[in-house]
Amino acid sequence: MLWQMEVEVGLETLPQPQKDVYYAACLVADDKQLVHSDVVKHQPILALMSRPTFYRALKSLVEKNLLVHAGPHQDGRYFVKR
Template structure:
C-alpha cells in the first residue's frame, strides 16, 4: 500500500471516529480547537486559552477565527466557563463515547 493510500485509510478512520463521537457537526476549526482543548486539559478538567492558542492544531488559525470557534463550542456546550477562575479558563465536556475509553 502506497503512502497516499495509507493516508486515505487513516483519514476515513478519523472521520468515522469523529462521527461516532458526534463531532461531525463541528467545523474543521471547531474540531481542531476542541481536540486541542481535550489534549491540554489538566487533572481538574480545565484548559487555558493561551495554551490552546499555542497548540499545533490551531497554530495556523487566526485569533478572530479561534475565538469565534471557542464561542461556538461554548454555545454548543462542549466547553464551559464558570467564571470562578476568571477569564481564560475553560472546562472541557467529554463526549459520552469518549468518556468510556
C-alpha cells in the same frame, strides 16, 4: 476510528476550525478537564489559525456546550466536556 469517535462526542457536523480548537483543548486539559484559552491558542495544531477564527470557534464550542466556562466569562478558563 477517528470519525466514529467524532460521532460519539457529536463533533462530526462541526466545521474544521471548531474541531481543531476542541482537539487542542483536549490535548492540554488537566486531570479535571480544565484548560485556559491562552494555552489552547498556542498549540501547534492551531498555529495557522487566525486569532478571530480561534475566538469564533471557541465561542461556538461554548454555545454547543462542548466547552464550559470554569469561572467568570473573561478569565479564559474552560472545562472540556467529553
